[in-house]
Structure formats: structure tokens, C-alpha cells
Amino acid sequence: MKAKDFYKFVAPSLIAMGTLLVFPLVMATWLGLNFMTYRNINNPVFVGLANYIEVLTDQRFWQAFRFTVLFIAITVPATIVIGFLLALFLDQISGHVRGVFITTYLLPMVIVPVVGTMMFRLLFVPSGIAAWLYQEILKQPFFFNEVSVKILIILNAIWTTTPFPFIVMYAGLQTLPQEQIEAALMDGANRRQQVRYIVIPHLSSLLVFLGLILIMDAYRVFDSIFVLTQQNPIYKAASVMSYIFRTAMAVQQLGLANAMAILTVIMVMIVLIPLLVHTYHDQIEER
Amino acid sequence: MKKIQFVWFALLSLLVVVSLIGCQPQATAPVEQPTAVVVEQPTAAVVEQPTATVDPTACNLDAPSTPVEINMIGWSFPITDFYASELKKCNQVENLTVNTQQLDSASAHEQMRLGLAGGGKAPWAIIHNTAQDLAEFGSAGWLYPLDDLVKKYWTEYKLDDIPEAAWTTVTYEGHIYGVPWDANTIMMFYNMDLFTEYNIIPPTTYDEVIAACKILKNEPSLAVPFTMNLHAGWAWEIEFFNFIGSFGGKYFNPDNTPAFNSPEGVAALTKMKEVVDACMGPQGLTYSIDDSEIGMETGTIGFVNIWASRAANMDNPEKSNFVGRIGFAPAAAPNPAGKLGGSSWYDAYSIPANTGVDPDLVFRVIMEATDFQSQLEASQLGIVVRTSVAAAGGGGSRYLGAVNETLAKGVGSLPSNPALVLMQAALGNWLPLVGTGEKTPAEALQAAADEYLAQATQQGFVK
Numbered sequence: 091m092k093a094k095d096f097y098k099f100v101a102p103s104l105i106a107m108g109t110l111l112v113f114p115l116v117m118a119t120w121l122g123l124n125f126m127t128y129r130n131i132n133n134p135v136f137v138g139l140a141n142y143i144e145v146l147t148d149q150r151f152w153q154a155f156r157f158t159v160l161f162i163a164i165t166v167p168a169t170i171v172i173g174f175l176l177a178l179f180l181d182q183i184s185g186h187v188r189g190v191f192i193t194t195y196l197l198p199m200v201i202v203p204v205v206g207t208m209m210f211r212l213l214f215v216p217s218g219i220a221a222w223l224y225q226e227i228l229k230q231p232f233f234f235n236e237v238s239v240k241i242l243i244i245l246n247a248i249w250t251t252t253p254f255p256f257i258v259m260y261a262g263l264q265t266l267p268q269e270q271i272e273a274a275l276m277d278g279a280n281r282r283q284q285v286r287y288i289v290i291p292h293l294s295s296l297l298v299f300l301g302l303i304l305i306m307d308a309y310r311v312f313d314s315i316f317v318l319t320q321q322n323p324i325y326k327a328a329s330v331m332s333y334i335f336r337t338a339m340a341v342q343q344l345g346l347a348n349a350m351a352i353l354t355v356i357m358v359m360i361v362l363i364p365l366l367v368h369t370y371h372d373q374i375e376e377r
Numbered sequence: 378m379k380k381i382q383f384v385w386f387a388l389l390s391l392l393v394v395v396s397l398i399g400c401q402p403q404a405t406a407p408v409e410q411p412t413a414v415v416v417e418q419p420t421a422a423v424v425e426q427p428t429a430t431v432d433p434t435a436c437n438l439d440a441p442s443t444p445v446e447i448n449m450i451g452w453s454f455p456i457t458d459f460y461a462s463e464l465k466k467c468n469q470v471e472n473l474t475v476n477t478q479q480l481d482s483a484s485a486h487e488q489m490r491l492g493l494a495g496g497g498k499a500p501w502a503i504i505h506n507t508a509q510d511l512a513e514f515g516s517a518g519w520l521y522p523l524d525d526l527v528k529k530y531w532t533e534y535k536l537d538d539i540p541e542a543a544w545t546t547v548t549y550e551g552h553i554y555g556v557p558w559d560a561n562t563i564m565m566f567y568n569m570d571l572f573t574e575y576n577i578i579p580p581t582t583y584d585e586v587i588a589a590c591k592i593l594k595n596e597p598s599l600a601v602p603f604t605m606n607l608h609a610g611w612a613w614e615i616e617f618f619n620f621i622g623s624f625g626g627k628y629f630n631p632d633n634t635p636a637f638n639s640p641e642g643v644a645a646l647t648k649m650k651e652v653v654d655a656c657m658g659p660q661g662l663t664y665s666i667d668d669s670e671i672g673m674e675t676g677t678i679g680f681v682n683i684w685a686s687r688a689a690n691m692d693n694p695e696k697s698n699f700v701g702r703i704g705f706a707p708a709a710a711p712n713p714a715g716k717l718g719g720s721s722w723y724d725a726y727s728i729p730a731n732t733g734v735d736p737d738l739v740f741r742v743i744m745e746a747t748d749f750q751s752q753l754e755a756s757q758l759g760i761v762v763r764t765s766v767a768a769a770g771g772g773g774s775r776y777l778g779a780v781n782e783t784l785a786k787g788v789g790s791l792p793s794n795p796a797l798v799l800m801q802a803a804l805g806n807w808l809p810l811v812g813t814g815e816k817t818p819a820e821a822l823q824a825a826a827d828e829y830l831a832q833a834t835q836q837g838f839v840k
Binding site for chain 2: 322342
């Protein structure tokens with residue numbers, strides 16, 4: 091293909107990405123170099139790297155960052171493992187029942203995240219059914235505190251996010267050559283050995299892909315934090331995104347919020363670039 | 378896929394979609410932002426019946442000569458939704474289209490700030506706001522001063538029916554920036570059966586509240602004896618304002634430096650902590666306004682201190698198991714020698730300074746939605762500002778007495794200061810830590826003062 095033809099093909103994507111990704115990123119970087127509030131939004135004051143230095147020396151930002159890292163460290167592996175187990179389970183089912191299970195497992199993905207989180211929270215308010223069950227079983231009232239709110243945030247995230255790795259890995263399992271399984275069976279491999287030595291290697295590239303996507307998604311967690319914590323500081327469960335939101339909306343420091351957003355993009359890239367490079371090399375080797 | 382499989386799949390998908398649509402929860406009530414409230418006593422105004430030629434339920438405006446579209450933005454709870462629907466009455470006027478957008482409070486404020494700060498034509502011709510918003514928006518030059526329009530239509534729309542004190546709260550630096558239509562305050566609701574059984578008189582001070590909590594603590598039907606709304610940082614800030622006012626403290630010094638970290642502020646926050654420890658505990662700290670209302674309606678809370686706008690629901694048989702058996706009392710006084718711990722709030726409609734629509738037309742649309750007839754109907758949902766409504770037998774007879782006493786003897790409204798939003802953010806960040814014991818009242822107030830001062834200085838509110 092000639093270079094001219096190649097660029098004609100990719101031009102629409104490049105224009106869309108430039109408009110929707112690159113331009114806002116450049117704007118955000120520029121805004122982060124300015125002192126800007128709602129009152130001087132049309133006349134921001136250039137302050138250089140002052141906003142970035144303020145973010146890097148802000149204890150609350152690092153507290154939010156630590157919680158975000160903890161959130162990623164728990165939810166990403168959990169959703170991948172649970173999604174994988176569900177995909178394995180569903181792969182054993184045939185007939186009409188399979189469709190019922192697929193629909194059920196995908197439901198959390200269909201519900202709007204904020205609505206789903208509000209419904210989830212309502213289960214645990216004093217008049218909620220989960221709070222009642224908790225009291226009936228454990229003989230003490232359920233109430234929101236630092237530990238319980240963080241657990242609820244993580245559980246809610248696992249519930250809403252698991253359908254995605256589930257459906258990706260289920261699709262991946264459909265491409266697994268049955269001959270390999272049959273050969274392993276003939277060699278006396280049990281189910282666990284089949285999964286460990288055949289299924290997981292077959293899905294390895296999908297697992298890396300899922301890890302990348304889920305880490306990026308988990309880093310942007312906001313809805314569940316906002317709804318479940320009501321921005322109450324006693325829960326110490328602010329994420330980076332919710333802290334940026336608070337900085338922009340409550341404290342009205344728009345330049346500072348932009349600086350935070352750019353720093354988080356940089357941090358995500360620091361984590362993801364080695365993975366991307368590793369994946370790229372793997373792909374080249376496979377070819 | 379076989380045909381039968383396809384049919385099953387299609388039926389199941391349809392069932393799922395219908396279930397999802399049917400099971401969508403109602404949007405939770407947004408944060409009820411207090412509006413500037415002026416304490417006033419309703420006058421015994423003579424109700425003038427509308428003339429036979431004017432339909433009071435219609436939008437009595439002449440059609441504009443060219444098509445006009447008026448957009449409104451606000452936040453949703455029952456009485457505000459009602460007024461939004463009243464604005465839409467004017468869709469029956471030829472060439473006039475009124476669109477309303479009711480969001481949750483946080484989103485509405487976010488959209489308003491972004492829309493008004495950006496310059497250019499405002500996306501809306503009517504914005505719903507509070508007295509505190511008026512100070513912030515008015516000082517930034519985002520609002521259209523209504524002085525001339527109020528004067529022009531004073532007689533036609535009987536604007537003297539709105540008390541002077543109400544107009545004062547929507548006035549900033551000598552200019553009127555809003556039309557008030559709804560009042561609110563925080564007051565006491567109590568379970569009459571329980572109080573009778575335990576021989577408790579509705580408390581008038583928070584020392585009496587604590588004493589009542591000690592009596593009710595072992596009542597088996599109660600989850601907690603008493604709650605006030607402390608489930609979020611902004612909720613703590615509102616109650617702190619109620620308490621500090623009773624102790625004679627204030628938020629701002631004349632130079633905008635913080636005044637809340639004073640002995641009066643420490644005394645107020647200490648009293649709040651005593652109430653939390655005696656009455657609420659960790660469980661009570663998680664009760665939102667909705668949870669407190671449900672607790673009263675189901676009998677799992679003995680008495681509460683919440684928004685008066687929730688009073689009508691207590692006598693709604695679809696919501697309450699205690700219709701006619703919930704009593705209402707003025708807010709208790711945190712300081713026995715001080716004012717009642719209830720603040721005053723108004724909701725109002727304002728016109729953005731850079732609206733592209735004729736402000737005169739917009740003002741008249743607002744007037745048509747907030748006239749006597751509209752407020753008479755709205756009185757079933759909340760507290761209205763037109764004093765003639767009460768004389769005409771408007772709703773709320775069981776609780777209006779407590780409301781008016783709280784408004785008259787309470788701590789009044791939040792200061793009209795454009796830096797208030799920064800102070801509220803700082804207080805909301807530190808006050809909740811007193812409830813859990815992580816900070817002492819003095820530590821929390823000093824930390825909030827330091828945080829506010831840093832931001833206010835950076836943003837030019839403190840020189």
C-alpha cells in the first residue's frame with residue numbers, strides 16, 4: 091500500500107483521535123500551567139509549574155492516590171479471576187440455559203454505573219434489605235464506616251466490572267482448539283491441568299489486554315466513590331478522580347485540577363508503557 | 378441459531394429490557410440547598426380573588442411577536458419540580474417555549490458555574506438558586522439585576538405579598554438578583570406516641586435533646602433515639618452554622634478572614650459532638666435526610682432535626698405509618714441562652730446577565746409561575762413565601778407554626794459572601810472528623826480555617 095493511500099485510510103481515525111484525545115490533552119496541560127477559577131476563567135494567570143508542584147506536595151492527593159492503587163490492586167485481579175471462572179463454567183453449559191446465564195452475567199454492564207451504585211447503596215442504608223440481613227445474621231447493625239465503605243466500593247466495582255472480562259474470555263474460550271483438550275485428556279491430564287497448561291496459555295494475550303484495560307478503567311473510578319462516600323472525609327476513600335472533581339467543583343481551582351489530571355495521565359502511562367512494550371515484543375515474536 | 382432458540386432469546390431479551398425500565402429507581406432527591414431565608418411573620422393579608430376575565434391557572438402573557446425559547450435549569454425536589462412545571466404552563470402561549478431541566482443539586486450548580494463563567498450567551502434564561510449562590514454569582518457579574526423589573530411589576534404581580542425580609546435575602550450589594558418563591562428551615566419532628574409514653578416534652582434546648590435521648594436509648598423499637606443530618610461534609614457544615622449562630626459566633630470577619638475558629642465556634646462544635654455521642658453514635662452519623670425521614674415514617678427513630686420541607690410527607694399515607702402522629706416543634710437551641718438552632722433558606726429564580734432573551738419577558742414568565750394561585754398549590758408540598766397563602770387556607774397548617782417560630786427566632790441565613798463556597802468546602806473537609814473522634818473541635822476548626830485562608834488568599838478574597 092502506498093503511503094498516500096495509507097494516510098487516506100487512517101485520516102478519519104487520526105482526525106477523531108486528534109479532536110477527542112490529543113487536543114483536550116494539550117489544552118489540559120496548558121490549563122494546568124495557569125491559575126484559573128470560575129471568576130477568571132477567561133483571563134487565567136500563567137504560573138508555570140506551580141500547580142504541578144502543589145499537587146505533588148499535597149498530602150490529600152497522595153492519600154487519594156494510595157487508595158486508588160489499593161483499589162486497582164484488589165479489583166483488577168479479582169474481576170479477571172472471577173470473570174475467568176465464570177467463563178469456564180459457562181463454557182461447560184450448552185443449550186438454552188447458556189443464554190440465560192450470559193444475559194444474567196451481563197446485566198451489571200447494562201445498568202448505568204451511577205444508577206447501579208445508587209441501587210447498591212440503597213441495599214445498605216438503615217432501611218435497606220442488605221442492612222437488615224446483616225443485622226439478622228450478625229446481630230449488630232450495619233453502618234457505614236471507613237472499612238465498610240471501602241469494602242462496598244470494591245464489591246460494587248467487582249460486580250459492575252466482571253462482565254467485561256467474563257465475556258472477553260468466554261469469547262476467547264470459543265477459539266480454543268478442542269484437539270488440544272482431547273490430546274491432554276488422552277495423556278491423562280485432569281481438568282485443573284488442562285486449565286493450567288492449555289486454557290490459560292491460550293488466553294494469555296487476552297489476559298494482558300484485559301489487565302491493561304481494567305487498570306486504566308479502575309484508575310478512573312469515580313461514580314461508586316462519589317455515591318457511596320457522599321464525599322465524606324471520614325471514610326478516607328477518595329480516589330484520584332473524586333479528588334480532582336472536588337478540587338474543581340468545591341474548591342473551584344480549575345488550573346490545579348487540570349494539573350492533577352495531567353499528572354494522573356503520566357502516572358498511568360508509567361505503569362502501562364512497560365506492559366505495552368512487553369506485549370508488542372511478544373506479538374513480534376509470535377509472528 | 379435455530380428458530381426456536383432465536384424466539385427464546387428474543388423473548389428473554391425483551392423481558393430483561395422491560396424489567397430494567399420498570400425497575401429504574403427514582404432519582405434520589407438532590408441535596409436540598411438552603412436558600413436565603415428571611416425570617417418573617419405571615420401577615421393577615423386580604424386575599425384578592427382574581428377577576429372573571431383572568432384565568433389564574435393559565436399563563437397570562439401576550440404572545441411574543443417572534444418565537445422565543447426560554448430554558449431553565451434547577452435542582453429537583455417536590456416543590457421545585459412543581460414550580461418547574463408551573464413555568465412550563467407558558468408553553469400554551471403562542472411563540473413561547475419554556476424548557477426546564479431539573480438535575481441533582483451538585484450537577485445543577487456545576488452546570489451553572491460552567492455555563493455562566495464561560496462568557497458568551499448563557500444557555501439558560503432562568504436559573505434556580507439560593508441566597509448563597511446569589512452572592513457568588515452576583516459578585517462575579519453573572520446575574521441580571523432585577524431592581525427595575527421588580528419595581529415595574531410590583532403592583533401587577535402583588536410583590537408586596539412577599540415579605541421585605543425575603544427580598545433582603547435575594548439582594549446583594551444593593552441589587553435584587555432573584556425572585557424568592559420557597560422558604561425552608563431545619564426543625565424538630567417527633568413521634569407523639571413515644572413522647573407521650575415516656576412523658577417527654579418536645580425539647581427546646583439541646584441539653585433537653587440529650588436528656589430525651591437518654592430516656593429513649595433503650596426503647597426496643599428504635600434504631601437510634603435522635604438524628605440530625607450529619608452524613609456528609611456539607612451536612613455537618615449546615616448544622617455547624619445552626620449551632621455557631623446560637624452561641625453568638627459567625628463565619629467571617631469583615632476582611633473575609635475566618636471567624637468560625639473562635640471560642641463560640643469551639644463551643645458549638647463541642648455541643649454537636651455531645652449530641653452525636655449521646656444520641657446518634659456511629660450508626661446515626663450515616664443517616665441521610667432520606668434515612669431520617671424514613672426513620673420517622675416507620676417509627677425507628679424517636680425524633681429528628683431535619684428540613685421542614687419533609688413535613689408534608691409525614692402526613693402522606695403512602696409514605697408514613699404515623700399519619701397525624703408526628704409532632705412538629707421549633708428547632709432546639711444549642712445554647713440555652715441563644716437563638717434556636719434552625720437557619721433560614723430561600724429558593725429563588727434569577728436571570729443570567731448574558732441571557733439572549735428579553736429579561737422583561739423572562740421576568741413575567743417567572744411571575745406567572747410564582748403567583749398566588751401557584752403558591753397556593755405549592756403550599757401542599759412545602760413552605761411558600763407569599764403571606765396571603767396561609768390566610769387563604771394553604772397547606773402546612775400542622776407545621777407552619779413551628780416553621781415560623783424557627784424562622785423568627787433562629788440563626789437566620791448564611792452570610793451573603795462570595796467566599797462562602799470556599800469556607801463551606803473547608804469546613805466540610807474537617808468537621809466530620811470530630812464526629813469520629815479523630816479531631817477535637819478546636820483542631821478541626823483550626824485546620825478548616827487554615828485551609829480556607831490558603832484558598833481565599835490565593836483566589837483574592839483575602840488580601
